[in-house]
Amino acid sequence: xxxxxxxxxxxxxxxxxxLRHVVTALEGLTAAVTLTDQAKDQAMQRTQLRTTQLxxxxxxxxxxGFGAWAIGGGGWEFGWGPQEDEESIxxxxxxxxxxxNWIDTAAAYGFGRSERVVGRALEGLAERPYVFTKxxxxxxxxxxxxxxxKRDSIxxxxxxxxxxxxxxxxxxxxxxxxxxxxxxxxxxxxxxxLKEQGFVRHIGVSNFSTxxxxxxxxxAPVETLQPPYSLIDRDAENEILRYxxxxxxxxxxxxxxxxxxxTGRMTRDRIAHxxxxxxxxxxxxxxxxxxxxxxxxxxxxxxVAGRHDTTPGxxxxxxxxxxxxxxxxxxGFRRADQVDPILTAATIELTDDEVDExxxxx
Numbered sequence: 001x002x003x004x005x006x007x008x009x010x011x012x013x014x015x016x017x018x019l020r021h022v023v024t025a026l027e028g029l030t031a032a033v034t035l036t037d038q039a040k041d042q043a044m045q046r047t048q049l050r051t052t053q054l055x056x057x058x059x060x061x062x063x064x065g066f067g068a069w070a071i072g073g074g075g076w077e078f079g080w081g082p083q084e085d086e087e088s089i090x091x092x093x094x095x096x097x098x099x100x101n102w103i104d105t106a107a108a109y110g111f112g113r114s115e116r117v118v119g120r121a122l123e124g125l126a127e128r129p130y131v132f133t134k135x136x137x138x139x140x141x142x143x144x145x146x147x148x149x150k151r152d153s154i155x156x157x158x159x160x161x162x163x164x165x166x167x168x169x170x171x172x173x174x175x176x177x178x179x180x181x182x183x184x185x186x187x188x189x190x191x192x193x194l195k196e197q198g199f200v201r202h203i204g205v206s207n208f209s210t211x212x213x214x215x216x217x218x219x220a221p222v223e224t225l226q227p228p229y230s231l232i233d234r235d236a237e238n239e240i241l242r243y244x245x246x247x248x249x250x251x252x253x254x255x256x257x258x259x260x261x262x263t264g265r266m267t268r269d270r271i272a273h274x275x276x277x278x279x280x281x282x283x284x285x286x287x288x289x290x291x292x293x294x295x296x297x298x299x300x301x302x303x304v305a306g307r308h309d310t311t312p313g314x315x316x317x318x319x320x321x322x323x324x325x326x327x328x329x330x331x332g333f334r335r336a337d338q339v340d341p342i343l344t345a346a347t348i349e350l351t352d353d354e355v356d357e358x359x360x361x362x
Contacts, residue, residue, distance in 0.1 A: 054327050061130065066104070066333060081278040090336040158173065169199055173194065203223055260280065263312060263313035264302055
């Protein structure tokens with residue numbers, strides 16, 4: 001079944017210019033399914049997991065979402081080593097079966113691979129999860145990322161993301177990184193145009209500072225923020241989370257388990273044997289002198305996890321969503337068997353004493 005051509009008609013907002021950019025994206029053949037396009041694009045509304053409002057977007061999201069960075073696989077600058085696409089799809093399906101109602105991916109993850117896998121996983125579903133993705137990182141020489149916030153680049157990215165994901169509109173489109181600094185305004189204005197045209201439903205940012213948020217708010221409201229936040233990366237507490245809460249900006253945080261470091265399964269031996277194309281092998285958090293301190297933290301997480309009959313990773317995530325500014329946490333899964341133990345994080349209620357115990361010596 002072939003869908004009709006998708007046209008982006010965006011009026012150039014540059015002073016003195018009247019040029020109209022028309023970008024036509026022809027969607028390829030989709031899987032032979034009996035669902036209508038409207039049914040294919042129907043987002044999940046019901047779940048038995050605990051949910052919350054994502055800022056002022058009107059989206060009701062589960063406290064834990066599916067993170068699709070790792071399923072972009074290896075062979076690029078921030079890859080995670082070898083990954084089987086069928087295992088990725090099974091992991092997505094298992095998360096959806098358990099009630100997760102949003103997926104966060106990015107065009108940069110495997111330079112399109114993650115989005116393609118997400119699109120395959122969603123084919124034929126009567127109700128799909130909310131789909132969040134990002135732009136501004138494009139492929140450069142040697143499969144390294146290049147930052148680009150130019151308007152024409154953003155338009156090309158959204159075109160290919162819509163095609164790979166197989167959706168008529170992206171539920172949340174985010175600027176991945178605020179680089180180059182001088183192009184932030186241009187990039188955000190392009191995002192606002194895409195929302196006005198209906199090709200994305202909500203717009204947000206990732207990795208922005210408070211000053212940068214204030215700067216772009218004059219162009220268009222920032223609906224969501226995605227900062228890193230975990231027990232070993234608490235910089236967001238200094239200012240940005242308080243600002244987001246005050247301004248009613250929705251917050252979904254990434255790396256709540258510190259890229260696997262707090263799962264309880266990461267050992268010195270495992271780190272030593274990570275594939276060469278797994279970026280974590282060279283990250284200072286996974287090496288001494290930081291590693292010993294982080295593994296001590298994991299032992300405290302294990303103690304608390306034992307009381308809740310869950311895993312250290314689930315407790316690490318539960319700690320992040322305990323912050324009143326945080327609406328949801330992104331948990332990365334690569335296999336179906338990783339999903340169940342982590343989703344208990346959506347139901348764990350940590351006591352003040354347990355939080356003190358976890359944070360001791362940090």
